Amino acid sequence: MIYQEDLKKAQDQSKSTKSFLQKLKKKKPKDLDNQFHELHNSTFQEIDCLECANCCKTTSPIFQISDIERLAKTLRMKVPAFIEEYLKVDEDEDYVLTSSPCPFLGADNKCIVYESRPKACREYPHTDRKRMYQITSLTHKNTMVCPAVSRIVEQLKIVYD
Secondary structure: OOOHHHHHHHHHOHHHHHHHHHHHHHHOOOOHHHHHHHHHHHHHHHOOHHHHOHHHHHOOOOEOHHHHHHHHHHOOOOHHHHHHHHEEEOOOOOEEEOOOOOOOEOOOOOEOOHHHOOHHHHHOOOOOOOOHHHHHHHHHHHHOOOHHHHHHHHHHHHHHO
16 A cells, blocks of 8 residues: 555554644644645645545445435435445444445445445545544544545644644
């Protein structure tokens, strides 16, 4: 995998990254969202998700009912059949995929249901949201899944440390 070094670094620095993000959560710097958004934009000019697709290979999005209905329609399935074939309920009572990699990930790392993909996939990796301080735990987890998030957080450390 082309971005393996980013993910390895994130794994190695997991504790310090978690601590850094917890400090940001407490401080709530007023320019934090702008910093995240600028770094998000510049990082995604360097990183090609189709060369990686680690998120699709290793994690499951949460499927809302609206996602399930949309995907079932796209695949010309009834909702109960879609749920039975692709989903399970996790410990948080959320619908998630029964297996990974995602069954909708093509061999070329393209999503075969891209236009109908779940909201969680549309918003991933969540580094361009408002009130980023509210999702520091999720951001920490995502550093070990997404090389872009790992790079963004490493650059934030330079800004805020």
